[in-house]
Amino acid sequence: MSIADKQQEVLEELSFFPDWQERYEYVIGLGRKLPPMADALKTADRLIKGCQSQVWLDATVENGAVRFAADSDSVITKGMIALFVRVLDGETPDAILSADLSFIDRTGLKEHLAPTRANALNLMATQMKQRALELGTA
Numbered sequence: 001m002s003i004a005d006k007q008q009e010v011l012e013e014l015s016f017f018p019d020w021q022e023r024y025e026y027v028i029g030l031g032r033k034l035p036p037m038a039d040a041l042k043t044a045d046r047l048i049k050g051c052q053s054q055v056w057l058d059a060t061v062e063n064g065a066v067r068f069a070a071d072s073d074s075v076i077t078k079g080m081i082a083l084f085v086r087v088l089d090g091e092t093p094d095a096i097l098s099a100d101l102s103f104i105d106r107t108g109l110k111e112h113l114a115p116t117r118a119n120a121l122n123l124m125a126t127q128m129k130q131r132a133l134e135l136g137t138a
Helices: 003-015 020-033 075-088 093-098 115-137
Strands: 055-062 065-072
Touching (some): 003 020, 003 075, 020 075, 055 075, 065 075, 065 115, 093 115
Antiparallel strands (some): 055 065
């Protein structure tokens, strides 16, 4: 499944929920489904700086594909990073770098988040692309 296909799948799933409280619950549920991140990986160099909550992001390469691990001390923020992990995990660095991540705008989440949390979505996308760039050139 391509990144665009995964994005479309997320958008379709979110469209099933007519009210924002239900959409938030869905996003929080995605965060709860993230595999646990080892405490040893929750280091300062893995923190996404600028987020209101603490958000850790780790990236490794396995067989040419980037594998992401993420966690947050906030349930909604963990759900937001889970959206990106769902879409980008297992993709090549080149695919991640060329991905259009504006799908997050089409979720409508930004309009219903505090400005600092909405900004966190941009920071998450930027950091995931940065990690892919670093791994692609390693």
